[in-house]
């Protein structure tokens with residue numbers, strides 16, 4: 200009897216989920232599967248012919264200097280963006296948590312960049328980064344520093360692109376970290392205070408471990424976003440100068456839509472998927488290890 | 495063990511004045527219990543002593559030295575919180591030793607103190623567990639262990655047993671008492687529980703709306719309350735109060751507006767048969783019979799039976815009954831009060847003494 204009703208509950212659950220699942224299959228699962236199939240083919244865009252090439256495209260990527268450089272650019276980008284946005288948002292969240300008066304107004308201000316499109320955000324920064332008339336170099340000149348050519352100097356472009364990305368992403372992280380900070384019981388802080396822990400120690404021994412699930416989430420999402428960034432790079436640098444910001448997604452875009460090698464682009468997408476999946480998995484294992492290990 | 499003094503301490507939260515010019519001295523080694531109605535400022539008082547809350551006015555002194563401006567850690571005080579406040583990501587051992595590690599106490603000394611405390615509190619087997627793997631009583635012990643190992647001059651407890659079930663509460667109460675006997679430390683202990691207050695305290699402070707209403711040893715407070723508020727607050731079931739007409743001028747009692755008596759000093763006497771006349775009290779000069787009442791509720795507690803009586807609409811008293819035939823609601827009877835135990839209060843609720 201109860202089994203039956205459980206069965207029918209399951210059945211109606213599937214029924215309600217069906218439209219969503221159908222759409223998800225059409226727009227997410229099917230294209231992903233098609234990409235996988237495509238990656239083993241050479242796709243001719245004009246004749247729509249698919250010539251099976253096996254692993255050839257993967258081999259070509261493995262041997263490609265350009266692709267390796269692109270991978271390095273991506274890692275550099277992630278190495279700048281992830282710590283920047285995680286630590287930056289943590290710092291802002293902690294500051295806002297301490298100042299109830301400014302909390303909601305600043306939370307809103309920091310959330311604005313999240314809401315605007317990457318292209319818009321990047322346009323804004325194109326102006327800010329302008330070496331001669333940009334606001335950034337104007338500020339630097341006030342303290343006697345001649346600012347660099349942010350977007351056309353290969354040494355500075357990765358930093359400029361990362362800065363824009365961090366600016367755009369911190370608001371999202373701040374929301375989650377502030378919510379987590381608000382959950383840390385005041386009594387824990389007070390108990391640690393009575394135990395002789397100063398503010399820094401309390402942050403390190405009490406606050407940080409208490410918000411570690413949110414930190415983990417924010418880090419994983421930041422890593423994924425970093426590997427997927429495209430819009431701001433396209434507008435700011437077009438992968439240049441000298442390939443210094445030519446991240447994997449940009450390479451993919453170029454191969455697929457400028458060089459019309461859709462099969463190759465599909466292979467790159469599959470590799471990117473594997474990289475992101477692997478990095479995320481590693482993060483999960485590290486988090487589990489840290490949680491299980493004695494502090 | 496240290497002496498603690500509060501001198502004219504006031505505390506305002508914004509416009510709300512919570513504690514007003516409070517004076518209090520806790521002697522070295524004393525077990526002081528603070529009681530009072532919810533919201534009267536007990537926790538605030540403890541937090542002021544701990545240094546978690548700055549005073550608005552006044553001075554806090556430990557052994558004569560002002561600590562008002564010192565941070566909690568510099569005061570040498572440990573606090574046990576109502577909901578334990580154990581660090582959830584640390585093991586029991588790490589919880590207990592956290593303060594010692596921060597104080598850079600050598601490792602062998604830390605482990606010696608942790609072992610000693612664990613033995614005293616019977617939590618030796620739990621040292622490697624995390625707080626979520628502990629029962630309420632075990633968490634409470636760990637919280638006490640964490641306070642103990644720092645060897646503080648003063649312990650503060652804020653309703654430490656209120657989250658435990660009744661049986662565990664009795665057990666922990668006994669353990670806290672024996673702990674105090676052994677450590678002889680100064681303790682300030684906030685509770686809502688009458689029994690805890692009466693059994694643990696060297697002295698009890700009754701607080702009311704941010705002021706000290708009375709400080710005295712438990713039995714002294716019970717027998718000799720200074721105000722109607724204290725009389726009604728201490729003792730369970732609570733003291734009975736009856737409005738009285740004015741005593742003759744010149745007796746010293748003319749300000750009396752209320753008399754009070756405890757249930758154990760009054761007795762219910764059932765009206766026998768159809769007689770509505772009070773029985774004659776003979777040979778008992780110190781007892782009086784007060785009017786008739788209808789039984790509303792009967793609570794047989796085993797050793798004694800409590801009878802709730804309605805003397806007049808909205809005038810209820812609780813008295814004891816010692817006879818063989820336990821009355822039932824609706825029965826009528828008389829109230830016999832031991833005169834020598836009557837307390838007199840004036841219109842302001844202050845005791846009137848003969």
Ligand SMILES: Nc1ncnc2c1ncn2[C@@H]1O[C@H](COP(=O)(O)OP(=O)(O)OP(=O)(O)O)[C@@H](O)[C@H]1O
Pocket residue numbers: 507510512530531532533534535536537538539
């Ligand atoms: N941080 C605060 N800000 C404003 N008002 C506060 C603050 N802390 C306490 N109060 C107020 O001070 C009064 C006393 O609070 P306190 O916690 O000391 O009461 P209490 O005697 O411990 O009560 P209970 O028995 O319910 O624990 C209450 O009216 C409370 O609302």
Ligand SMILES: [Mg+2]
Pocket residue numbers: 536537538652
């Ligand atoms: Mg309280």
